[in-house]
Amino acid sequence: MKIAFSPCPNDTFVFHAWVHGLIPGAPKLDVTYADIDITNGMAAGSDGPDVVKISYAALPWVLSEYALLPCGGALGKGCGPLLLTSNKAGGIFDPAKLHSSRVAVPSERSTAYLLFRLWAAQNVPGGVGEITVLPFHEIMPAVRDGLVDAGLVIHEARFTYPAYGLTLMADLGNWWEQDTDLPIPLGAIIARRSLDLSAISSWIQESVRYAWAHPKASSEYVLHHSQELSAEVTQAHIKLYVNEFTEHIGEIGYKAVASLLSRASQEGLVPKVDLERLYL
Incomplete structure (x- = not known):
């Protein structure tokens, strides 16, 4: 299964267990590590990965081929640009x-x-x-x-x-x-609609839970991809961006995404989105 996400500490922390074959039943991953501008473009192309991390702002352009998964992404408070x-x-x-x-x-x-x-x-x-x-x-x-x-x-x-x-x-x-009064929807995990979306979501959630249960297991992998950040900065990054919304976006998270995309479409900044297509 082809997947693309950033080399940032939150993504490598979240996907460490799956990448390293620690999730029973999950397929082997062929990983591309790329900046968010690149992954946004990959998802918009005709031969994009099976699973990919993109900006929530890029969702309106890819929803015909991809669905938003309810886990693995980055939402939260106190973590905005x-x-x-x-x-x-x-x-x-x-x-x-x-x-x-x-x-x-x-x-x-x-x-x-x-x-x-x-x-x-x-x-x-x-x-x-x-x-x-x-x-x-x-x-x-x-x-x-x-x-x-x-x-x-x-x-x-x-x-x-x-x-x-x-x-x-x-x-x-x-x-x-x-x-x-809503969290900030930053990065989304999406998967091709032709795949078993429930299974993929389950594997990601298991990877998140493994990361939390074994926080030191991913340290070497995270630091290797973190562009020479210190261990202290990588840990602060993970603590800020990996939270309850990463395990499951929930009602509040979906409300935040709907609010962002609705306001943006009203301003003419993104195409209008059928919000029902966000869900599995």
Whole structure:
């Protein structure tokens, strides 16, 4: 079975047991590790993987072939994307100034960028100047080095951005939570509709439970793929992004996804979604 997910600690932690043949009855996995912008594109292609991690914001474009699985993804509170700028002279600290600024984002179909666009509609009169897509690990160096004026970051960057001399302009997760009182739907696990979706969901849930029951078993695997992050940062990352919604999205999680996609479609940012097609 072909699967694609990111090398980030939360994904490798979640899928460690299945990847390493520790889930009875689960098929062997052929894994592709890729940045979220790449996996979003893979799912939209005609020969995408059987199972793939994508941004919730990319769901409207792939629901004809894929179904959202109720587990394995990333939702939560206090874990949303951050908009950062530089501490150096000339740093852009007033959101209104983004109208004439260059902003780096991790993917045009990322949840981070979708939240940013919804936030900017309220806070940046006239819209944002120029958008540049960069792999998420290149964004903070680009802001630091003055290649862009601001950067939208995700994942472990919320723990490491001060080391780059950067300053928080906006926590888009906090903005979303205050506006909706719902968790932030970040990353989704989807599978081809032609497959046994219930079985795949069961294998993922078993992998999540194994990870929680044996938290040290995946340490070497997680660190190997974590792009030289420290053990402390990887553990903080896992603690933040692997939670009860990872085991099962639940009613509140589905409500958050429906709210995000409905609001985005009303703003003309994504195609209108038949929300019934989200479910197994």
